[in-house]
Amino acid sequence: MTESRRPLPHAFHPPVESFTLISDDVLDGMAIKDDQVKAKGDTSPHLRWAGAPEGTKSYAVTCFDPDAPTGSGYWHWSAFDIPAGVTELQRNAGAPGHGGMPSGSVQVRNDGGSHGFEGAAPPPGDGEHRYVFTVYAVDTEHLGLDRDATPAQVGFMLRFHAIGRAQLIGTHEVASQG
Numbered sequence: 001m002t003e004s005r006r007p008l009p010h011a012f013h014p015p016v017e018s019f020t021l022i023s024d025d026v027l028d029g030m031a032i033k034d035d036q037v038k039a040k041g042d043t044s045p046h047l048r049w050a051g052a053p054e055g056t057k058s059y060a061v062t063c064f065d066p067d068a069p070t071g072s073g074y075w076h077w078s079a080f081d082i083p084a085g086v087t088e089l090q091r092n093a094g095a096p097g098h099g100g101m102p103s104g105s106v107q108v109r110n111d112g113g114s115h116g117f118e119g120a121a122p123p124p125g126d127g128e129h130r131y132v133f134t135v136y137a138v139d140t141e142h143l144g145l146d147r148d149a150t151p152a153q154v155g156f157m158l159r160f161h162a163i164g165r166a167q168l169i170g171t172h173e174v175a176s177q178g
Contacts, residue, residue: 019051021166032170044094044117052137060136067129075151077117125176137164
């Protein structure tokens with residue numbers, strides 16, 4: 001494992017209760033499906049969760065690539081204010097303009113510039129990238145942000161309002177060209 005591929009320091013993830021996240025599309029530690037790759041499908045994966053802590057009033061969902069060669073990673077998806085009664089997102093729910101997200105939820109602009117999910121697209125030859133899909137259990141119904149917030153602002157608010165976290169990490173690599 002190279003230095004850039006080490007896990008994020010604990011300070012980035014304050015300790016909170018964990019709960020269960022499963023997917024029909026992402027298997028923890030395994031390569032993601034072509035549907036979740038930008039050039040082949042650009043489709044947000046199915047996600048289902050259970051066992052969130054007592055006091056959960058809403059959820060947030062993110063997808064982050066900590067291995068992107070940007071110095072700050074790459075946000076592929078950031079959504080919040082998902083009602084507490086929702087415990088599943090269908091495949092492609094995060095498509096911009098698709099309308100598959102639950103009523104009241106908010107999707108902010110990803111690092112590619114669109115509101116919704118953007119599939120994996122590591123540079124050719126950059127090695128294996130990790131795609132960290134996280135569902136947060138949140139202690140408030142509304143984070144107090146709107147669709148013009150950045151993923152960093154969402155992350156900042158989640159640092160203070162997340163009471164639980166569930167994760168799946170998929171991988172993807174594009175071979176060198178030539």
